[in-house]
Amino acid sequence: MSRLIAILKKEFIQMRRDRLTLGMMLLLPVFQLIIFGFAVNTDVKHLKTAVFDQSQSTESRELLAGLAACEYFDLEYYVGSNTEVNEMVDAGKVKVGIIIPPDLAENVRHRRTTPVQVIVDATDSTSASSAIAAAQSVGQLKSQEIMLEKYGSHVPVQNLYDIRIRAWYNPDFVTAYYMVPGIMGTILTMTMVMITSMAIVREVENGTMEQLIVTPVKSWELLLGKIIPYIFVGYCQMTVAMLAGIIVFDLPVRGSIVLLYALSSIFIVASLTLGVLISSFAKTQMQAMQMSFFFFLPSILLSGFVFPRESMADIFYWLGNLLPLTYYLQIMRGILLKGNSIVLLWTQVLALIVFITVTFSLSIRKFVKKMD
Numbered sequence: 001m002s003r004l005i006a007i008l009k010k011e012f013i014q015m016r017r018d019r020l021t022l023g024m025m026l027l028l029p030v031f032q033l034i035i036f037g038f039a040v041n042t043d044v045k046h047l048k049t050a051v052f053d054q055s056q057s058t059e060s061r062e063l064l065a066g067l068a069a070c071e072y073f074d075l076e077y078y079v080g081s082n083t084e085v086n087e088m089v090d091a092g093k094v095k096v097g098i099i100i101p102p103d104l105a106e107n108v109r110h111r112r113t114t115p116v117q118v119i120v121d122a123t124d125s126t127s128a129s130s131a132i133a134a135a136q137s138v139g140q141l142k143s144q145e146i147m148l149e150k151y152g153s154h155v156p157v158q159n160l161y162d163i164r165i166r167a168w169y170n171p172d173f174v175t176a177y178y179m180v181p182g183i184m185g186t187i188l189t190m191t192m193v194m195i196t197s198m199a200i201v202r203e204v205e206n207g208t209m210e211q212l213i214v215t216p217v218k219s220w221e222l223l224l225g226k227i228i229p230y231i232f233v234g235y236c237q238m239t240v241a242m243l244a245g246i247i248v249f250d251l252p253v254r255g256s257i258v259l260l261y262a263l264s265s266i267f268i269v270a271s272l273t274l275g276v277l278i279s280s281f282a283k284t285q286m287q288a289m290q291m292s293f294f295f296f297l298p299s300i301l302l303s304g305f306v307f308p309r310e311s312m313a314d315i316f317y318w319l320g321n322l323l324p325l326t327y328y329l330q331i332m333r334g335i336l337l338k339g340n341s342i343v344l345l346w347t348q349v350l351a352l353i354v355f356i357t358v359t360f361s362l363s364i365r366k367f368v369k370k371m372d
Helices: 002-017 019-039 058-069 082-090 104-109 125-151 175-197 199-206 209-213 219-249 257-281 285-302 314-320 324-338 342-366
Strands: 047-053 073-078 096-100 114-121 161-168
Touching: 047 058, 047 082, 047 125, 058 073, 058 096, 058 104, 058 125, 073 096, 073 125, 082 096, 082 114, 096 125, 104 114, 114 125, 125 161, 175 199, 175 219, 175 257, 175 285, 175 324, 199 257, 199 285, 219 257, 219 342, 257 285, 257 324, 257 342, 285 314, 285 324, 324 342
Parallel strands: 047 073, 047 096, 114 161
Antiparallel strands: 096 114
């Protein structure tokens, strides 16, 4: 027993000294609980909506007020043409577009059914289903209210608002079209971050860092040397995943493959620079791996990979804006499902470039080309 007690004392002392690992072990469950409890919400509400109201009447305002009151639609943009609505849905700026015809008020007064077009971005089938069900329900309820108010209960209820749904990009609500691009981005994130997060630490543990120290290689050159080879590995992974998605799941490719590969290189570099930053903080490969897993969970839950970001609390929505996977999923789904060009994706590209600049600068500053 004395020998066993001695070993236990030794392990507890080592655990106490390795504060980074101990801290992650204690904080990770709390972090997971908070994210699962508050960020994960399948009840999708507050979808950003663009409105083109050609009627500008009391009836149209009442209909829009009913849509806003159900909390599924945030009427943030009032535009002046169908083209503007289409462009905002294409760019992903809004999830829903509502177009009200100019003769709405007159048709309501004469008890004629009026078609109201509701355009829904169906790349995310969960959000699209919620929007469709809510829009149709509000149309029926408002029709009943008007009929009862103006004609009384003795007149049969007539559907005055014909909510015509236009599900764009994924009209059949095929889940694979939404999930496969997300899986591709997640695989790249996991492999690229984990590989490079252990790169510098491996050199120290293997004893080869001393050989690099005596060379005239600068810090930024050493870090770039760790990053560039894995860009080709990332391209290979992406190509295999793309072929599997197209062959097995019949994934549509509506945009430019050349543009997709060009923008994917930016995301790959962003993931690699993050891995290098983790590597510069970690002291062992085990620490580097644990820190990588600490980053994976928010990337999967807060990026929009599985759960729509519109349903998240504000703090978690903005935390998702700090993750490169968030922007890459928008790029992937935009090119593959919508056929978007660089004109509609420049904000995501700029965000990734800023992320690369910040993480690589911090890595250079943190990395000291010498042994302690």
